[in-house]
Amino acid sequence: MVNGATEPFVVGSKSFTAVAINTAAKAGQWIKTKMGDINRVDTKYSTHDLVTEVDKGSEKLIRNLIMTHFPNHSILGEEGVEPGPEASAKALQAMSDEEYLWIVDPIDGTTNFVHGFPFFSVSIALAHKGEVIVGVVYDPTRDELFVAEKGKGAYMHGKVTAVCLDDKLADSLVATGLPADRIGALPINLRGIQELAPKVRNLRVAGSAALHLAYVAAGRLSGFWEIGLNAWDIAAGALLIQESGGHVTDTEGKPYHLAVRNILATNGHIHEELKCELVLAKATGFEA
Numbered sequence: 001m002v003n004g005a006t007e008p009f010v011v012g013s014k015s016f017t018a019v020a021i022n023t024a025a026k027a028g029q030w031i032k033t034k035m036g037d038i039n040r041v042d043t044k045y046s047t048h049d050l051v052t053e054v055d056k057g058s059e060k061l062i063r064n065l066i067m068t069h070f071p072n073h074s075i076l077g078e079e080g081v082e083p084g085p086e087a088s089a090k091a092l093q094a095m096s097d098e099e100y101l102w103i104v105d106p107i108d109g110t111t112n113f114v115h116g117f118p119f120f121s122v123s124i125a126l127a128h129k130g131e132v133i134v135g136v137v138y139d140p141t142r143d144e145l146f147v148a149e150k151g152k153g154a155y156m157h158g159k160v161t162a163v164c165l166d167d168k169l170a171d172s173l174v175a176t177g178l179p180a181d182r183i184g185a186l187p188i189n190l191r192g193i194q195e196l197a198p199k200v201r202n203l204r205v206a207g208s209a210a211l212h213l214a215y216v217a218a219g220r221l222s223g224f225w226e227i228g229l230n231a232w233d234i235a236a237g238a239l240l241i242q243e244s245g246g247h248v249t250d251t252e253g254k255p256y257h258l259a260v261r262n263i264l265a266t267n268g269h270i271h272e273e274l275k276c277e278l279v280l281a282k283a284t285g286f287e288a
Contacts, residue, residue, distance in 0.1 A: 016070075016126050017149055020136040023065040024122045027058045028140030031107060036116060052114060055079055058106035062124065066102050074098040078105050078232045085181065085261065088230045092259060101127045103258070105232040108137075109208030118142075123210035125235035130258060135236030135243075137214040146214040146240050154217055154243035163246040163267035164219040169196070169277070172222035172270050175204040175212040177229075185228030185285065192225065192283030199277060209263075213237025216265055217244040223266035223274050225251060227285040231258045238265065247271045251284035262286065 034054045059079040066075060074095055081091040095101055102124065107113055109120030118141040126134040133150040146161065148154035154161045166172045176193060179185035197203055204221065206212065209229055215221040217240035238248045238256050247268040248256040253275050256263070262285035264275055278284050 016134050017136075017147065019066065019069045020124045020126060020134050021145065021147060023062050024124050024136045024138040025145065026065065027062050027106060028122045028138040030061060031058055031113070031120075031122070032140040035113070052107075052110060054113070055107045055110055058122065059104060062104050062106055062122075070100065070102075073100040073102055075102045075104060076231065077103075078230070085184075085228060085230075089259065089261075092231050096130060096258075099129060101130075103127060103132075103232050103235045105210060108210040108233060112207045117207070119206045119211060120208050121211040121214070123232060123236045125232075125239065127235065127258060132235050132239045132258070135239035137210045137236050137240065139211055139214075144214075146217060148217070148236075148239040148243040150239060150243070152243070154240045156214075156218055161218045161240070161244045163216060163241065163244050164222055165269065166222040166267060167269040169200050169270055169273050172200050172274075173202055173204065173220075174200045174270075174274070175206065175215070175221050175224045177207065177209055177212070177226040178205055179226065179228045181228050188227045188283050188285050188287075191281045192227075192278050195277050195281035195283065196274075209233040210237045213265055214240055216246055216267065217241045219244075219267075223264070223270055225262075225264045225274065225278065227251070227262045227283070229261055229263055234260065234263050238263075241265050249275075250286075251275065251278050252286055 056079050059077045105123040108123050113120045122138045124136045125132050135148045137146045146156050212224045216224050241248050248265045250260045251262040251264045
């Protein structure tokens with residue numbers, strides 16, 4: 001018991017958050033040593049969906065470290081799932097009843113990593129009975145570590161993070177992505193971009209959903225949306241934003257949960273306005 005409340009983040013003497021931080025940092029530093037030293041690049045779902053031996057090596061490292069501490073926990077990692085949205089949904093569904101589920105993206109922003117563009121991250125979240133209780137996003141290039149614990153706030157290197165105060169789209173810096181699904185998700189997201197670009201201060205498409213979400217939490221972005229993401233892209237960043245005072249839903253405004261693929265995450269102040277613009281553009285991803 002801590003201050004009269006149960007403490008869900010510790011098993012025995014092992015802190016879930018400490019393990020998540022240590023694991024993300026070790027994976028990130030290893031990834032950084034591999035920049036410019038990629039021997040092979042393969043495609044997954046499409047020619048735009050890349051995977052390298054570094055992604056696979058990072059996930060193996062992360063799995064090994066987590067299982068050393070928590071051998072009875074389950075892990076859902078991007079590289080352990082067949083490519084494509086249907087396979088991702090099935091993999092999550094298959095693990096939905098696990099008490100403790102670690103949700104891992106070993107390199108979020110692989111295309112950036114392959115090209116040497118320094119905007120990629122390691123994303124690690126822990127869900128307890130389907131609810132995310134720990135989220136860590138680590139940017140090895142800048143050595144920036146974003147950490148959140150449910151009900152305890154969010155931090156970047158020990159400093160509390162808080163969303164920005166922008167209260168209208170016209171004053172907002174908003175980010176999105178260009179999905180690897182060129183037939184389904186991409187055209188929808190492009191409609192959103194076309195609708196929103198004239199109405200916001202500016203748009204950013206930097207190529208790592210997890211890092212974009214961390215930037216919303218840290219007040220660097222006013223909001224982020226994207227169609228067709230996976231649990232490992234979103235889980236850690238969503239908790240960062242919620243614990244930093246922001247708002248996370250699907251693109252129709254329904255509450256966030258692990259199966260959400262069409263994400264809308266903001267400082268809260270512009271949430272409704274941004275959602276309405278996506279609806280207007282028929283860019284929520286839920287259109288018939």
